[in-house]
Amino acid sequence: MLHHIENVAAAIQFIETHLTEKLDLEGVAAAVHYSKYHLHRIFVSTVGMTIHDYAQRRRLTEAAKLLVFSDRPIIEIALLAGYESQQAFTNTFRAMYKKAPGQFRDEGEFYPLQLRYELHASPTPVKGEIDWRRDIVPAAERDIPAWMALVRMVVDGFPHLNEAEYLRTLHRQIQEKRALIMKDGEVAIGILAFCPEAGSIDFFGIHPQYRDRGIAQAFVRRVLDELTEQTPVSITTFREGDKADPGHRAVIKSLGFAEAELLTEFGYPTQRFILRKEQMEGDGDV
Template structure:
């Protein structure tokens, strides 16, 4: 199923946004125990100056807000207007924060405790991003709980059942996850690695995609790949898996949910070249991305439980784009 695709966008708040921001704070103030508007306003101005205040605007109106602290690596507060909840706005705000924080160390947030009605939605949201429950605390006289996001937990946003199709909007987090995983792959495969590329739809800005990472590794010797080292990272070697000259690896969780696909090729392999041509063409032709998205949605409606058929029916479009890219070289 495709998650909500919003027209608005996340941006850094400016001083001009303060009146609109504070209107939203008035609407949601019951969710902020101990809130004192005067001190909050001082904090907001400081965050705007430090570029750590994010807002989501829909039709020019602020409908979502988030403050964070890079020094403490902490999500300070997040809120969405009641009329705009369950549309993915809080997720978009958190995604942007994570990109700006570059989460190579623990990130923390406090929220309502389990059993508190106000905590149902935020606790579910934080767990979606890999935050884990930590110690119980009291803030401003109110019982809360600390949640912690550890660097290796962020890839919990990835995962699709082998036989199913799941499509989600583009996320900047994919580049962050690629950087994290490619570093581990480079260390595992050592000097045999020539270059590592982020490919597939998660590497295309604006493309809806299955939430799994496709990574291509250009190696010096396809026969010298350290399969054992990849296994220690959680990958299963699938051999060529229908594509001559490839060594293919899959990482899964819960046995049937794929999170990462790694394609190893030697330099000059046609499949690797085509992957890169397709990625670069779509990243410079947004109209082609929109066309690709429409195709994916139509195929998803036809084949939600038939991944093979869904993939097969994209072939003509992909080869068309590759040919256009070749002509433009």
């Protein structure tokens, strides 16, 4: 496991230092001296997406940053992002950010599509069923650095996230006991903020290296325990077919949430999902 993490970390380091160059699986594998077939497998299982998708999302994030914080021409930014024409760049940028590069620049509000992954060097194996009453606890102010480190890792699931505004909200949620956390040592591996009055999950993130360990299900059980019997829990995520979705919609559906109304949040198209307590209690797989 440690060997795999080291190889994935090396691949990420190579990608990050060569974002303006041509990147493909074969080239990255050669740079880190690893089989491209094995690198593909361990990269996807660790990061949750292919090397191609990770590099594309990182490049678009850096391009979005240049659009807002520099005066470089869009064609120059397109070439730096690895596109051969401004039109190809515009098509991909619009599909992921829901705005053309020019509009994004004019509005002047940068948000990341993907930030660099910082992997946990020695994650503890999760053995047996998680005790959601014991292992998932209210977050404290001292947990904020670990919480924000995980926010940056899972920011791909939260379009239009402004970190400064989010941090102000987090302080209030911690004071009101509406922020839950699960940690492996000093590393946050699961975080969830909710509003008990509305029954809404306002933020929900699981560390990529701890997926498929029942942690997401445990968090949903924990938040349902905080709500009254009649209050359903709701969450919003990407709409069906959104190319920017790295898989969050599928995760929400796998937890038993049912599709509800379409929404637009911060100018971004989303969809609301709902789960009732009796639905979860009746689903033996969750």
